[in-house]
Amino acid sequence: MRKLISSVGLPALLAAVMVGTPVAHADNVGYLVNVTVRPGYNFANADQALAYGYGVCDKIAAGKSYAQLVGDIKSDFNTSDEFQASYLISQSAQELCPAQIWQLRNSAAGYVGAPG
Template structure:
């Protein structure tokens, strides 16, 4: 009988509480950016420090008021692959990871952007 006294509350606790949710860690910004630019998409940076520095440069340009058209033009000149999609992917990742507060500025600037004909 004593065994049943502690077993009932244990069963109720397990049924009502269930397992604890799994925690998901967010990677450090540099790791996330390097993964996005070397695994998902492979850009022509000499090393990871150059890639991170370039991303911070993109943020600096946007913070400084340079338009999306100018930034994407710079990226297409500086980095391989240099197609429209790849350049936009790099810019988007840099802003989302390193300067998300500037996202509104980037979106406003990109609103009237029309890619050049191929």
């Protein structure tokens, strides 16, 4: 009886783990709510906001450093606000390309923002 449970139990457990593993999907609506409600970005419309966010995702996937991402956003939005830049990066990664979060975290490790 033990052998039967062991032989059936392990494959069933492995199948459950494989099926139960969540897959990261983009949440366009969540991203749009978070970046259009917060002042400072002034996207002309939802398409422009999404295009910008997916552009951030592309930069993350291409291996651009966190410091470079922050610099790009500060330049694009003519701001020196570190939080504004980091918020947009965070929202882009979390909502539009969650599979890239690990790469973003690795890139951001040790990042120290500009003195305020």
